[in-house]
Amino acid sequence: MxxxxxxxxxxxxxxxxxxxxxxxxxxxxxxxxxxxxxxxxxxxxxxxxxxxxxxxxxQGIPTPTRSAKLSEWLPYWLEHFVQAQRKKTTAAKYETHLRLYLVPLLGTKSLEGLTPRDVRTFLAKVTKQASAATARESHKILRSALTAACREELITRNVASLVTPPRVVSRELRPWTLEQTLAFLRAARTDPLYAAFVLAVALGMRRGEIGGLRWSSVDLENRVLRVGRQLQRVRGELYEDTTKSSKTRPIPLPTICVVALRWHRMCQAEQRRAAGESWEETGYVFTTRTGRPVEPTNFYRSFRRIATGAKVPVVRMHDARHGCASLLIACGVSPRVVMEILGHSRFGITMEVYTHVTQDTQREALDKVDRLLRRGR
Known part of the structure; x- marks a missing residue:
């Protein structure tokens, strides 16, 4: 028996x-x-x-009684794998791709039934509907979700990894020239956020890092500041988070930054006295008239307005980082030091900027050679 x-x-x-x-x-x-x-x-x-x-x-490993559909697995993966481990900005970006592309176009497919052909068809539709860059990002998200499904032993292979994502033509970097940068700073001198733009241009700080900078991280006597936090607004919520690399980086302050920050501190003290009891002490370097942190989007609004007034090309505030890299590289600074100053999470990012700027420098040098040779003819 x-x-x-x-x-x-x-x-x-x-x-x-x-x-x-x-x-x-x-x-x-x-x-x-x-x-x-x-x-x-x-x-x-x-x-x-x-x-x-x-x-x-x-062992607590889920075992579906039927092959789960992507419309079931993807939201589950987002909640239990992404939102619990990644930054809010990353989770919000993933949620957008799930809502707009992945679930509507692939949601009826089962995990086990999904084929490389399905993925290729999906990428073609997203490319036509949005762009190749969007399709490439959706492919990255799908591949990550299927990798998690493999680890949970829900499927035996990741079909997304068998499909090559669309090729994306990188946007050409066009940082300001030195003359354009100086014109912008002259036009920004009377703006309440002048010190913020000096930090963006001279140190290549990100917009969120500037907004999340506190006076406790600024040492004007020893001329150094520590960048370890950033201010973000996601889904209507304004919150403070770690930097993109999740590390705190000390940056020595050049004289132009020290002077601008000292002047800004004096102006903020005057604002504090004028606001009286309505002032909210938050400790942020850049605040509104009542002491609250400046909205990240307001930095760019002022940045764009000043650039227009200075008659220089209106670029993203993030592009000021590339301008800073151009100045550093033109001064002979090594890529590793540029990486530390800008806070790049990967050395490859620095090298992309470095290679582009180096090519421009080489072109200028060869143009000078060309003029010398032509003069001798």
């Missing part, structure tokens, strides 16, 4: 067609429990499959 399995270990029975069937209650990806059936030609084969299901269940 066969021994009875303990509670929760499932059962093995013989079917009318001669095969054996095992049934085990397992946890689903959504947290519920349901009965999972496996089959085998012999009792031993079926019992081995039963033991594997029991082992997975005891």
């Amino acid at each position: 066969a021994k009875r399995n303990p509670n929760g270990a499932g059962t093995v029975t013989k079917r009318k067609d001669g095969r054996y069937q095992a049934a085990v209650y397992v946890v689903q990806p959504d947290g519920t429990r349901a009965r999972k059936y496996v089959y085998g030609k012999t009792w031993e084969e079926c019992d081995q499959k039963r033991l594997e299901l029991v082992q997975r269940d005891r």
Whole structure:
């Protein structure tokens, strides 16, 4: 007489067609429990499959009783894998791609039934609907979601990794020249956010890093500041987070930054006295008239307005980082030092900027050679 399995270990029975069937209650990806059936030609084969299901269940590994659809897995992955581990800005970007592209175009496909052809068709539709860059980002997100499904042993292969994403033509970097940078700073001298733009141009600080800068991180006596926080607004929520690299980087302050910050501190003290009891002490360097932090978008609004008034090309405030890199490289600073100053998370990012600027420098040098040679003809 066969021994009875303990509670929760499932059962093995013989079917009318001669095969054996095992049934085990397992946890689903959504947290519920349901009965999972496996089959085998012999009792031993079926019992081995039963033991594997029991082992997975005891380890807390979800086992779907049917192949989950992408419309079910992707939101689950976003909530339990992305939102719990990644930055809010990353989770918000992923949620947008799920809502606009992945779920509408691939949601009816099952995890096990998804094919490389389905992924290629999906990428073509997104490229036509939005752009190649958007399709490439959606491919990256899908690949990450399927990698998690592989780790959960819901599928045996990641079909997204078998498909090459669309090729994206990089946007040509056109940082301001030295003359344009000086024209912008002259026009910004009377603006309340002048010191912020000096930090953006001279140190290449990101907009969020400037907004999240506190006086406690600024040492004007020793001429150094520490960049370790940033201010972001996501889904209507203004919050403070770590920097993109999640590291604090000390930056020595050049004289132009020290002078601008000292003047800004004096102006802020006057604003504090004028506001009186309505002043809210937050400790931020750049604040409104009542002491609250400046909205990240307001930095760019002022930046764009000043650039227009100075009659220089209106670029993204983030492009000022490339202008800073251009100045540093023109001064002979090594790529590793440029990386540390700008706070790039990967050395490859620095090298992309460095290579572009170096090519411009080489072109200028060869143009000078060309003029000298032509003069001698």
